[in-house]
Amino acid sequence: MRFALTEDQAALRDAVRAPLAAADWDALAGMGVFAAMTDLGLDETDLVPVLEEVGAAAVALPVTATAFVAAPLLLALGDDRAAAGSLRVAVAGPGGLTPFGAHAGLVLHLDGDAVRAGAATAPASTVDTSLDAVVSTPGEVLTDDPALVAAAAARAALGHAAELVGLGRRMLDLTVGYVRQRHQFGAPVGSFQAVKHQLADAYLGLEFARPAVLAAAWALREGAEAGAGVDGAVVLAAEAAHAASRTAIQCHGAIGYTVEYELHRYAKRAWALAALATPGDRLDALAATIGLQERS
Structure with missing residues (x-):
């Protein structure tokens, strides 16, 4: 599909x-x-x-x-x-x-x-x-009402996941723009292989998370059992947004650690939303569904 x-x-x-x-x-x-x-x-x-x-x-x-x-x-x-x-x-x-x-x-x-x-x-x-x-x-x-309670909880979690994907995309957009204009050794920083690979890995994580969020939304719309799908979407989105924030800060260099810089507006929102979405608990729930032990 x-x-x-x-x-x-x-x-x-x-x-x-x-x-x-x-x-x-x-x-x-x-x-x-x-x-x-x-x-x-x-x-x-x-x-x-x-x-x-x-x-x-x-x-x-x-x-x-x-x-x-x-x-x-x-x-x-x-x-x-x-x-x-x-x-x-x-x-x-x-x-x-x-x-x-x-x-x-x-x-x-x-x-x-x-x-x-x-x-x-x-x-x-x-x-x-x-x-x-x-x-x-x-x-x-x-x-x-069990149906209303479950739907509200699922939508709240899915909302966090969708916002995290958007935050990750925004941080990557800012970073790509920056490494194109920032020069070192006579060349754009973005032309360096190490920078390209980091950005590509972060982008890949977001591209895996986005369809998972859409799939979970589809399951909710269809009234299907959406618990594992929502949990998976939250875990993928939180991991992808975290990777995007880490990559963005590193690729920005010193300015990436400056709290007044625009990037921190998105990175801090991503960190806060990821904590609210409780990806660790959701990962435990996913592990339990396939018979794995919870994290120690």
């Missing part, structure tokens, strides 16, 4: 780039991004390319949590505010760490067998300060 974008999916992906770059929530709402999986009748495979662009922009808004996780969940519960873009929703991660929770109208906790509303208790410090994270504690149960 070949997982590739349709013309309409590619057009939607391209259309969101400008409002994401401008962090324009109202423009995204006007385009129907938050209603994509509700009123517009689109599905997971249509939104994954958009979420890659969310990652590539490192936008400081809870676009993925609102459009991909909250909008279809809340609409199923009779609440259309997220789909209309009038409610910003954040999703709590491990330990209640909640990216974008400082400015969210609602925090969702997806742990266990229910979806619960959360309450922010304190600001949280993260490697990426643009996340405006808080610590949230779970409260009122919004639903304990």
Whole structure:
């Protein structure tokens, strides 16, 4: 099976780039991004390319949590505010760490067998300060419907994976541009074999992760058993984004270690999202499905 974008999916992906770059929530709402999986009748495979662009922009808004996780969940519960873009929703991660929770109208906790509303208790410090994270504690149960809970959790994980692929691509784009213009010994740094090989390896990792994310999205759309597929997509995307960040920093040389440099905006977002996506736990789950022992 070949997982590739349709013309309409590619057009939607391209259309969101400008409002994401401008962090324009109202423009995204006007385009129907938050209603994509509700009123517009689109599905997971249509939104994954958009979420890659969310990652590539490192936008400081809870676009993925609102459009991909909250909008279809809340609409199923009779609440259309997220789909209309009038409610910003954040999703709590491990330990209640909640990216974008400082400015969210609602925090969702997806742990266990229910979806619960959360309450922010304190600001949280993260490697990426643009996340405006808080610590949230779970409260009122919004639903304990197994199908809704499982779908929301799967979409939250898949959203992280898609954003990580986009972040990795953005870091490689910056690096390729840099090594083409940076010269040493009278030649572009990018012409050196060692640099080419590192960039090629990082690119290959992203190209393996992208179809895995699309495949997991397809499984969710079809209502198939998607647990292992989502776990695999998260693991591949997290590893690929980590490799891209490491390669990008190294190939930039000294400026790559300068925290004020643009590259760090994307690298730090990738590190934070990878931690929230818990790839280690997902790798253990995948190992268990094929009879391997958990990591010691």
